[in-house]
Amino acid sequence: MILHGIKNIMRNTARSISIILILSVSIGLALIMFLSYKAINEKISNIKSSIGNTITITPAGSQGFEGGGNPITETQVNEIKNLPNIVQVTETLLATVNPGSENNLKSPIKAGTLGKRFVRFQGYNNPNFSPSVPIVITGISNESTITGEGISLTSGKLFNPSSNSNVGIIGTNIASSNNLKAGDTFKLYNTTITVSGVINMGTRFANDGIYLPISTLQNISGQQNDISTATITVNSITNVNSVISQINSKLGSNNIDITSSQATVSSAIAPLESIKNVSLYSLIGSLIAGSVIILLIMIMTVRERKKEIGVLKAIGASNFAITMEFVSESLTLTIIGAILGIIIGILLANPVLSTLVNTSTNTSIQSSFQGTGISSRGVNPGGPIVPSGRRGIVFNIGRGASRFISSITGASTTKILSSFKDIHTIINFYILLYGVLAALIITILGSVIPVLLISKVSPAEIIRGE
């Protein structure tokens, strides 16, 4: 009977061809939407686990070298290290030294108008006074602070950040102004430090700095147990809020300031979430459309062949055998449709996905970033500062006036935008399985009612018409 069913397709070729075409469009669309859904979903979870999932802890009332209060301590950080959902804790310690004091270093930058202005804020009102700019030293607990996009080691090698040996990485500017290269030594806090490497951090400001293992800096600067910032990486952006509240309850919200860019990144990926939903609805919609086509065609065919069904029953066919004939007929149509649909899916999945993503995210991303004003935050004096553990950069004049400029949130903006652009579907062998799966779902959904109709046809049908 299965063969008869397949042969039946030839009974009305024009109709069969149009059914196959409609089905192939519906299956192709289902496939495109399924692949888009998967790709977008993956992208979202990627973004969620890589951007905006960091929490920065600073001492309450203090930021960089501004404000007051007490530093946070290793002991405090150890208390929160093992909270659930935390992937990594990166600690940094900041210190500044005036060139020539307990060291043999020259500052790579002149004070300029900004430097003088900062000094004026501190009470130095002599306009002719030209201060030398202090050198910023950052103690790091993790390589991630001095590695990543836009950062490159120009010579030498990285040190082991968890060691307490007297080694350091120096920015390219300070290296050239002091004629230092890998293997040379310099004095800091009257301690001899060996240059392990020279690094290009990507910004002038960061290239003016020195980077040491955090334990080394704690030891030589007399800041044992102190930490300036702890940056906590959470496994997903969705868990950021719960981790924040747990940290607050452990350490007490009066002792620490916590910042995160979670809300901003969440609103940035919101358009992606809505495309994900659109593709899911389209997937379901196209499967339903395909099923309805098969349903209507089968009902039509059953009605048309009512007498034939009666004859088959009269000459001894079981309901099952007749059902098999009809189901194999529609299954064949659907499978041919699926093959064409798979081809359509493979050809169009990526273009459709990128059109979907680009047209619906461009405007909304821009407005969402403008709304939160990320890029202006970091440079806005007195405004809320979004600090970064990865590339926290401090400018310091005199006794601690500083401007903490963050680049991380700006970087995450471009990262999200560019990751939207390079979103693409994965086309592999499984696409065949998904196509066949779509065909099966369509056939099964579309066959239920016609099968009931078949079983209701009475064999006496054949004598009634005569």
Next chain:
Amino acid sequence: MIKIDNITKKFKSGDSTVKALDNVSFSINKGDFVSIIGKSGSGKTTLLALMGALEKPTEGSIVVDGEDITKMSDSKLIKYRRDKIGFIFQQYNLIPNLTALENVMLPMEFAGVKIKDRINRAKDLLNKVGIDSTKQKRKPSRLSGGEQQRVSIARALGNRPSLILADEPTGNLDSTTGKSIITLLNKLSKSNNTTIIIVTHDINMTKYTDITFKITDGKLSLAKSKKDKSVLS
């Protein structure tokens, strides 16, 4: 072989109930060639449908080879129709997209006969009813009415039924072709000892059959019996 006992069949027609068959009883033996004649609407086709288990009677019993088909389950009825009955229709009712040969093979396919045996038997039967090998490969639309009816006779014989039910088998044929069809049926009845019941309004058919019943307004009466084997109970 077939014993029909007090069969009544009622149909609902709008608000009123129509009695298509009214207390019909008769019995026939294996190998009998029987005709049932009656005008259209007399209930003759209904009687045929009941014997072929296409419908169930309102009252009464139909015993074929010792089994009461009115009490059979649906799945048993499928087997009954497949193995015991061969149908021949006025409209031939061949499956249009299958060849003559494939049409004849169909009931054997339902019975689970192996494909090789199906082909051989179908060819054999078609040769017997006078459809040559060229015409066996044709679809029904490319066969004449008489040829189609021959194919349908061959199809009815596929599973070696004990009873062949023919509904106006010559109704759509000219008199010469009709005559040859009825002769063929007669020959089959004799050579295979198969019981054949023909339902017709054509009085001429009765001269070929052993027994003739007449049906008027749902009531059955014996019109003629060559063998005098049959009994109206």
